[in-house]
Amino acid sequence: MVEDGREIPTLDEVARVAGVSRSTASRVINGRTYVSAKAREAVAQAVTSLGYSPNMLARSLAMKRTNSIALVVSEHGDRVLGDPFFARVLRGVHAGLAGSGLQLVLLMAQDEQDHGSMATYLTSGHVDGALVVSLHGEDPLPAQLVASGLPVVLCGRPLAKVEVPYVDSDNFNGAGQAAQYLIDQGRRLIGTIAGPRDMAVGIDRLSGWRRTLSMAGRPTDAIAHADFSLEGGMAAMEQLLTAFPALDAVFVASDLMAIGALHVLRGRGIRVPEDVAVVGFDDSGLAATSVPPLTTVRQPIEELGRTMTWRLLAQFEGDADLPPSVLLPTELIRRDTA
Amino acid sequence: MVEDGREIPTLDEVARVAGVSRSTASRVINGRTYVSAKAREAVAQAVTSLGYSPNMLARSLAMKRTNSIALVVSEHGDRVLGDPFFARVLRGVHAGLAGSGLQLVLLMAQDEQDHGSMATYLTSGHVDGALVVSLHGEDPLPAQLVASGLPVVLCGRPLAKVEVPYVDSDNFNGAGQAAQYLIDQGRRLIGTIAGPRDMAVGIDRLSGWRRTLSMAGRPTDAIAHADFSLEGGMAAMEQLLTAFPALDAVFVASDLMAIGALHVLRGRGIRVPEDVAVVGFDDSGLAATSVPPLTTVRQPIEELGRTMTWRLLAQFEGDADLPPSVLLPTELIRRDTA
DNA sequence: CAGATTTCTGGAAGCGCTCCCAGTCGGTGT
DNA sequence: ACACCGACTGGGAGCGCTTCCAGAAATCTG
Numbered sequence: 001m002v003e004d005g006r007e008i009p010t011l012d013e014v015a016r017v018a019g020v021s022r023s024t025a026s027r028v029i030n031g032r033t034y035v036s037a038k039a040r041e042a043v044a045q046a047v048t049s050l051g052y053s054p055n056m057l058a059r060s061l062a063m064k065r066t067n068s069i070a071l072v073v074s075e076h077g078d079r080v081l082g083d084p085f086f087a088r089v090l091r092g093v094h095a096g097l098a099g100s101g102l103q104l105v106l107l108m109a110q111d112e113q114d115h116g117s118m119a120t121y122l123t124s125g126h127v128d129g130a131l132v133v134s135l136h137g138e139d140p141l142p143a144q145l146v147a148s149g150l151p152v153v154l155c156g157r158p159l160a161k162v163e164v165p166y167v168d169s170d171n172f173n174g175a176g177q178a179a180q181y182l183i184d185q186g187r188r189l190i191g192t193i194a195g196p197r198d199m200a201v202g203i204d205r206l207s208g209w210r211r212t213l214s215m216a217g218r219p220t221d222a223i224a225h226a227d228f229s230l231e232g233g234m235a236a237m238e239q240l241l242t243a244f245p246a247l248d249a250v251f252v253a254s255d256l257m258a259i260g261a262l263h264v265l266r267g268r269g270i271r272v273p274e275d276v277a278v279v280g281f282d283d284s285g286l287a288a289t290s291v292p293p294l295t296t297v298r299q300p301i302e303e304l305g306r307t308m309t310w311r312l313l314a315q316f317e318g319d320a321d322l323p324p325s326v327l328l329p330t331e332l333i334r335r336d337t338a
Numbered sequence: 339m340v341e342d343g344r345e346i347p348t349l350d351e352v353a354r355v356a357g358v359s360r361s362t363a364s365r366v367i368n369g370r371t372y373v374s375a376k377a378r379e380a381v382a383q384a385v386t387s388l389g390y391s392p393n394m395l396a397r398s399l400a401m402k403r404t405n406s407i408a409l410v411v412s413e414h415g416d417r418v419l420g421d422p423f424f425a426r427v428l429r430g431v432h433a434g435l436a437g438s439g440l441q442l443v444l445l446m447a448q449d450e451q452d453h454g455s456m457a458t459y460l461t462s463g464h465v466d467g468a469l470v471v472s473l474h475g476e477d478p479l480p481a482q483l484v485a486s487g488l489p490v491v492l493c494g495r496p497l498a499k500v501e502v503p504y505v506d507s508d509n510f511n512g513a514g515q516a517a518q519y520l521i522d523q524g525r526r527l528i529g530t531i532a533g534p535r536d537m538a539v540g541i542d543r544l545s546g547w548r549r550t551l552s553m554a555g556r557p558t559d560a561i562a563h564a565d566f567s568l569e570g571g572m573a574a575m576e577q578l579l580t581a582f583p584a585l586d587a588v589f590v591a592s593d594l595m596a597i598g599a600l601h602v603l604r605g606r607g608i609r610v611p612e613d614v615a616v617v618g619f620d621d622s623g624l625a626a627t628s629v630p631p632l633t634t635v636r637q638p639i640e641e642l643g644r645t646m647t648w649r650l651l652a653q654f655e656g657d658a659d660l661p662p663s664v665l666l667p668t669e670l671i672r673r674d675t676a
Numbered sequence: 677c678a679g680a681t682t683t684c685t686g687g688a689a690g691c692g693c694t695c696c697c698a699g700t701c702g703g704t705g706t
Numbered sequence: 707a708c709a710c711c712g713a714c715t716g717g718g719a720g721c722g723c724t725t726c727c728a729g730a731a732a733t734c735t736g
Contacts, residue, residue: 021686053462058722081429091419098448124391359716396692
C-alpha cells in the first residue's frame with residue numbers, strides 16, 4: 001500500500017493531549033459514567049482537535065463483537081445479483097438494520113466450491129451473525145455455521161433437517177388461500193402448476209393447494225411440475241390441458257410460470273378467466289403489468305428481509321422465548337385472471 | 339449475545355498442542371519459510387484436530403490491513419437497490435474481486451444525513467479502501483475520504499474539483515458516436531434530449547453530441563433537457579417537436595427517456611426511423627425489448643465495476659504510474675430506430 | 677469529626693495475532 | 707581447531723482498544 005498520508009491518532013494521544021489516562025479517555029468516548037465534567041470536557045476537546053475516531057478493529061478485538069453481520073448468498077454471485085427477489089430481500093435487510101449501528105457485509109460465492117472459504121470467514125470472528133439466503137436445497141453451510149456457534153437466520157425453510165431459525169413466506173397457507181378463492185368462485189376442476197419437488201417453496205405451495213382442495217372434497221390429481229421458468233410454465237400448462245380437458249382453474253406456483261400459462265391459454269383461444277381462471281404466486285412486478293393483469297398471492301419480500309434482520313438482532317439480545325422461525329402472511333391480490 | 343457454544347481455539351492453543359512456540363505456529367500457518375518439516379507437520383495436525391481458524395480481527399489489527407473494501411452508496415439505499423445499473427456495477431465489482439481474497443462491505447446511507455457516520459466508519463480502519471458510487475452531484479464524501487488517506491475510486495466523473503481517481507464510461511465520445519452515426523445516415527436536423535445540467539453524465543453526453551455536430555458544421559441548438567425519467571423524456575420530445583418541426587433525428591441521453599420519446603413519436607403518427615431516427619444511451623435491458631428495438635450506445639456497466647476494483651487493487655499494490663482515472667469505450671448498437 | 681459511602685482516576689492485564697531479535701544448533705571452510 | 711554462516715526456534719514487544727481493580731478524592735452519615 002502506498003503512503004497513507006497523515007498518521008491517524010490513537011486513544012493514547014487523545015489521553016495525552018487531554019491530560020488524562022487512557023482509561024478515562026475511553027470512558028468519556030464511550031459515554032460511560034463516573035467521569036468528572038472537567039475530564040469529559042478536556043477529552044471532548046482533544047478528540048475534535050485531533051480528529052480522532054476510534055479504531056473499530058481494536059475495539060472489536062477487545063470486546064469480541066464486530067458490529068457487523070453478513071448477508072450470505074451461497075449461490076454464485078452473478079446468478080443472484082440480477083434477481084429482483086434478492087434485491088428486495090436486500091432492501092428489507094437494509095431497512096431492518098437502520099438505526100442498529102450494524103454494518104452489512106455481503107458475501108457471495110465466487111466459484112462453485114467456495115463454501116469452505118465462506119465458512120472460514122464467517123466463523124473466524126469477522127461478523128456477529130449471518131443471514132443466509134440459500135436458494136439451493138441441500139446446502140451444508142447453515143449447519144456448519146450453527147455448529148460453530150454463530151447466530152444464523154435463514155431465508156426460506158431449509159429442506160435439510162437442521163435446527164436453524166428461518167423466516168419464510170407462508171407458502172402453505174398462501175397456496176391454500178388461492179385454492180379456496182378458486183373454490184369460492186365456483187370453479188369445478190382446479191389444477192396446479194407446481195414448482196420443483198426438491199425445493200421447499202415448491203413443496204409447500206403444492207401441499208397447501210392439496211390440503212385445501214381435499215378438505216373441500218375436491219380431487220387433487222391435476223398436478224404438473226415445472227422449474228419456475230417461463231418455458232416450464234408453458235409446458236406444464238400444455239400438459240395439464242391435455243390430461244384434464246375439463247380444467248377450469250389453475251393455481252400456478254409463481255408469477256413467471258403463470259405468465260407462461262397465460263401465453264398457452266391465449267394461444268389455444270381459451271378465455272381467461274371465463275374458461276380457465278389463473279392465480280399466480282409472488283406478486284412480482286410481472287403480475288401487475290401482464291395482460292391481462294394477474295390475480296396472484298402476494299408474498300411480502302422486503303418484509304422477509306426485515307424480519308430476518310429483526311430475528312437475528314433479537315438473538316443477539318438474548319431474547320429468551322424467540323420463535324424458532326417465523327412465517328409471514330400472504331395476501332391474495334385480485335386482478336383480472338380469476 | 340447468548341451462549342456461544344464451544345470455545346474457539348487460538349493460535350496459542352495450536353502452538354501448545356503442537357508443542358512449539360506461537361511464533362513457529364504463526365510461521366507455518368502463514369506458509370512462511372524457516373520452519374522444519376517436523377514442526378510444520380505438528381502444527382498442521384494441531385490445526386485440523388482443533389479446527390483452528392485464525393481470528394481475522396486480530397490479524398488485521400497487527401498487520402494494519404483488513405482485507406476488505408467497501409462499496410459505498412451515498413444515496414439512500416432504498417432508491418438504489420432497485421436500480422439495475424447498480425446491480426450490474428455490483429456484479430462487476432464482485433467479479434473483479436474474485437481470487438483477491440478481499441471481502442466486500444456494502445455501505446449505504448440510511449438517513450439523509452448519514453454521511454458523517456459513513457465517513458467515520460470508513461476512516462476508522464474497517465476497510466482498506468472504498469469504491470464510491472455517488473450518483474449525486476455535490477457529494478463531499480469522496481474528498482473527505484481522500485483527505486483521510488483512504489484509497490478511493492469513484493464510479494462516474496465527479497462534478498466537484500477533487501483529485502480522486504474515477505472510472506467512467508466514455509460518455510463524451512459515446513454521444514459523439516451516436517451523433518456521427520446520425521450524420522452518416524444522412525439526417526439533416528439532429529436534436530438531443532439531454533440529461534440534467536448538474537450531473538456529469540448529462541453534461542458529458544451533451545457536450546459529446548455538441549462537439550461532433552459542430553465539427554460537422556451542423557447546428558446544435560435543438561436541445562431539450564430532462565431528468566432521465568420516462569415522463570421527462572416524453573415532455574422533452576414534445577418540446578423538441580414543437581420547436582423544431584423539421585427535426586429528423588434525436589439522440590437521447592438514456593434508454594428510458596428514449597422510450598418516452600418513442601411513445602410520443604408514435605402518438606403523433608411519426609414513423610421511426612423513417613421520419614425521425616432515435617438513438618438512446620446505455621443499452622439497458624429496455625433497449626432490446628422496446629418496440630421497435632432501440633438503437634443505442636452501449637456502456638459497459640459490469641466492466642465499470644470490474645475496472646473500479648482493478649484500479650483500487652492496483653493502488654494497494656502501490657503501482658507507480660497508474661492512470662488517475664479511466665474511461666471505458668462505448669459501442670453503438672444498431673437496432674431498428676436509427 | 678471519625679468512618680462509611682460514593683465518585684473519580686490511572687495502572688495494568690488482557691483480546692489474538694505479527695514480527696523483530698537474539699539465540700541455539702548443526703554443518704562448512706581454512 | 708577455530709570462526710562462521712545458514713536453518714531454525716522462542717521470547718517478547720507491539721497493534722489500539724476495553725475493563726478490572728485498587729487507590730485517591732469528594733461527599734455523605736450521625
